[in-house]
Amino acid sequence: MMNDPRISLRLHFESGLTFGxxxxxxxxxxxxxxxxxxxGRRMGMSYRRAWSLVEEMNLHFATPLVDSSRGGAKGGGAQLTERGRQALSDYRALEALLRDQGAGLLARLRGSQRSASS
Known part of the structure; x- marks a missing residue:
């Protein structure tokens, strides 16, 4: 059985950042x-990979998306900045818009495909 196609959004910025x-x-x-x-653990990635992605995002925006503090006796932590929350919200809104507005077009494209058994 074939899975239904899905729409995914990946933004390519002039700065070189890809955000998906x-x-x-x-x-x-x-x-x-x-x-x-x-x-990172929740997403199944190493701390190093998660940190690398955060650094990449922070470098490509005018203001950082994530603010972090080092660990220690009281432990460290991280939180989204106002800009980080806005970037996440904007991305999710674009995803929803694409999903909602693209559903009909996607159905039409799916209907015009050749069957897998042909």
């Missing part, structure tokens, strides 16, 4: 977990 569902999910996980490490 994975980075948006990481921002959301950081917002919910309060930690880059915990967000």
């Amino acid at each position: 569902r994975g980075k948006a999910d990481l921002l959301q996980a950081i917002d919910e977990e309060g930690s880059i490490s915990a967000a």
